[in-house]
Amino acid sequence: MxxxxxxxxxxxxxxxxxxxxxxxxxxxxxxxxAPATTGRDHIHVEVPEGVRDVSSGNPDPALLPPLAGAFAAAAAQGDGAPVLYGDVAVEPELARLARAGLDADGVPDGPLAVVSGSLDAVERVLEAHLRPGDTVAVEDPGWGRTLDLVPALGLRTVSVRVDDEGPLPDGLRNALEAGARALIVTDRAQNPTGAAVSAARARALRSVLRAHSGTLLIEDDHGHGIVDVPLHPLAGATRHWAFVRSAAKAYGPDLRIAVLTGDRVTVDRVRGRQRLGPGWVSRVTQRALVRLWADGAVDAPAVAAAYGRRRGGLIAALAARGVAAHGVSGMNVWVPVPDETAVVARLLHAGWAVAPGARYRMSAPPGIRITVSTLMEDENGPLADAVASALGPGPARSYV
Structure with missing residues (x-):
């Protein structure tokens, strides 16, 4: 040619x-x-009848507010006049309340968008800036859906190891120096480890990000409303950033709603692409969330305390049996193990279904995730006994 x-x-x-x-x-x-879209969902444990399921990752239904009243009030608002094409996409009162909450937590000022949950926000922000083949730094262990989403968009992943205080700065620096163009961070209640970015870790991570100011930063604060640790946002350390706050864990996954803020270019691109697809997130749903917020439908300190007692009780019971575990926030406990398959199978035989760590990790060592959201105090001992037995005899165990 x-x-x-x-x-x-x-x-x-x-x-x-x-x-x-x-x-x-x-x-x-x-x-x-085309990249596979089935993802890691096939890595799960079938829970037989009579086996206690502590693998789901769901919040405690007893701690979720009833929604019927809030939706009825939302539907009747404005004399029940329907929302039509051309109306504003964001409910004004939701924007006001959301912005006040973000301001209180030190999230930089920026325009707002409403999206259908955290993962929807992550996908839209990535597509607003990146092209197939670009590399995204992700937490390892990290949220399995994120680890699936990135390659499904034609993007590459590079892992950044996580400890109880969040991503390790040296790992992030190595990823960015190797060419990663974006970073996804879970600020609190990290899934699966329960990590929460501390003040000291946030300072270190912001320092790394400022040296790579072209990085696209995405922060996920899905733990808002169920945690009792302060937020230490990284937003503003780079030119382009997005911060998403979901209502799923505190108010119920079926709401499918989250608030997104960020730099003007990023949010404008998300809004523009959203207009070409779904258009907007249901204003009735937005009004219902406003009503839930205004009515104090969730006692956030009480919910956080409940999950904290359940995490702390299990971690203490495991420690008494020489088993190290992690979980400083949220509703999950991560237990490093030498052999996931063997431990999961032994626990299933003992009557406990846990989540295999392979769903949540790339190069990190093996582990299992235990969801404590519905765990009762009298179950801590039997579950800890079963975990210790599944790991086998030996001194205090900490597989890192």
Missing amino acids: GVNPNTVGAAYRVLRDRGVIETAGRRGSRVRS
Whole structure:
């Protein structure tokens, strides 16, 4: 075709880097098939009848508020006049209350959007800035849906290890120096480890991010309303950032609603793309959330204390049996183990269904996730006994 071979080679490199094609030496190159969307959901435990399920990751239904009254009041608002095409996308009172809460937590000022949950926000922000083949730094262990979403968008992942205070600064620095263009961080109630970014860790992470100010920063605060640790946001350390606060854990997953703020370019792009798709998140749902907020339907300190007692009780019971565990916030406890498959199987045989860590990790060592949201105090001892027995005899165990 008369094209310079160097141009052809460069084009193939771009296509390969963007994840469009894959090369196989002498067998040539081929267009990659669409990324799998089934994700890690297949890595789960079937819970037989009579087995106690502590694997789900769901909040305690008893701590969720009833929704019927809030929706009835929302539907009747404005004399029940319907919301039509062309109306504003964000309920004004929701924007006011959300902004007040963000201001109180030190999140920088920025425009607001309303999206259908945390993962919807993460997807929209990534697509607003990145192209297939770009690399995203993700927590490891981290939320399995995020670990699935990034490659499903044609993006690459690089893992950043996590401890109880959040992502490790050196790991983040290495990821950014290797070319990662974005970072996704869970500020509190990190799934699956329960990590919460501390003040000292936030300062260290902001320092790393300022040195790479072109990084797209996405912060997930889905733990708002169920945690008793302060927020230490990283927002503002880079030019482009997004901060999302979901109502799912405190008010119920079926609300499918979250508030997103960020720099003007990012939020404008999200809003613009949203207009071309769903248009807006139901204003009735937005009004219902406003009513729940205004009525104090969730006693956040009491909910956080309840989850804290359940986490602390299990962690203490495990420690008494020489088993190290993690969980400084949220509704999950992470237990490092030497062999996930064996431990999960032994626990199932003993009457306990836990989540295998493979759903939540890339290169991090093995572990299991235990959801404590409905765990009763008298269950701590039997569950800790079963975990210790599944791990086998030995001195205090800490697999890192």
